[in-house]
Amino acid sequence: MKKIVLATQNRHKFKEIREAFKDTLFEILPAFQFPNIQEVVEDGKNLEENSLKKAKAILEATGLPAMADDTGLFVDALNGEPGIYAARFAGEGCTYEDNVRKLLTLMKGVAAGSRKAVFKTVITLLFPGQEPVFVEGEAKGTITDLPRGNRGFGYDPVFQPEGSSKVFAEMEVEEKNKISHRGKAIQKAVEFLKVSPS
Numbered sequence: 001m002k003k004i005v006l007a008t009q010n011r012h013k014f015k016e017i018r019e020a021f022k023d024t025l026f027e028i029l030p031a032f033q034f035p036n037i038q039e040v041v042e043d044g045k046n047l048e049e050n051s052l053k054k055a056k057a058i059l060e061a062t063g064l065p066a067m068a069d070d071t072g073l074f075v076d077a078l079n080g081e082p083g084i085y086a087a088r089f090a091g092e093g094c095t096y097e098d099n100v101r102k103l104l105t106l107m108k109g110v111a112a113g114s115r116k117a118v119f120k121t122v123i124t125l126l127f128p129g130q131e132p133v134f135v136e137g138e139a140k141g142t143i144t145d146l147p148r149g150n151r152g153f154g155y156d157p158v159f160q161p162e163g164s165s166k167v168f169a170e171m172e173v174e175e176k177n178k179i180s181h182r183g184k185a186i187q188k189a190v191e192f193l194k195v196s197p198s
Contacts, residue, residue, distance in 0.1 A: 001027045004125075004193075005034065007054040007068035012153040013182075017067075019173055020186045026193055029064075037061040047072055047084055047122040048134055055126040066126045067189065071182060073155055075103070075117040075143060077110045086155070096154050100147060104158065107143055115142045119159060119181035123189050133192060137184025152176065 004026050008014055014030045021028050031037050040057045044050040050070040058066035073086040082089035082103070090098035107115065118140050125133040140162045147157035149169030156168035161179055168176050177183035 001025060002065075003027050003029055004065040004067050005029045005031060005058045005062050007031050007040075007051075007058045007066060010153070013069075016173055016177060016182065017186055020177055020183065020190060021193075024190055024193055028067075031058060034058075034062055042070065042084075042087075044070075044084075047120060047136075048124070050084065051122045051124040051134075052126075052132055055124040055132065059126050059128065063128065065128070067123060068126075069121050069123045069182065069185065071119065071121040073117060073119055073159070075107070075115075077114050077116075078106055081106075100155060100158055103143065103155065104145070104147075112142075115144075117141060117143050117159065119155075121181040121185040123185045125189060125192060135185050135188035135192060137181045137186070137188065139179060139181040139184070 002025055006014060006017055006028050008030060009032050018028045037058060038061070040054045042050045042053070044053055047070040051068045054068035055066040058068060070084070071086065072084040074080045074083055088094060090102040118138055120136065120138045122134055122136045141160050144158045144160050144167055148167050149157055151171065152169045158167060160167045168180060177186065
């Protein structure tokens, strides 16, 4: 079984991604199993720069192939905010609930037809001695008025993807992975790794 290290301290994210790779030849190892990995400052200008920066840190610290993702939530009514700052929208050290609360406060009074948003994820795959490979996925949807569901993490309780009556937080992992931004990017990563000689 080949090993690849996922650049995340987020156990929820690790669980989702590990599930998607269960039928591949790769064993996904979380970064939180490697105490020597330094925390990366995500100061890139876009999702690609941030995901690449995290992948490089993993590769340098472990010597193993690395996989890193960065995700942004782009809300039309907020001129694209929170964008690449989605994880720290309510400030450094904020919780998922803090971010959702701030988002809903800013969206208060926005009509149903104007609550469109797009989730985007970029995944970087980095193998020793090779150029990075980028794959991406996106999910279009709307921001709900109130949180629903108790699954998932982040903005899942308030993001309702197009064509669904559920928000992400009301879906099982398998259902969410088929249509989510991260799920789509992960599937592209899985397909790449199936044919990659590394």
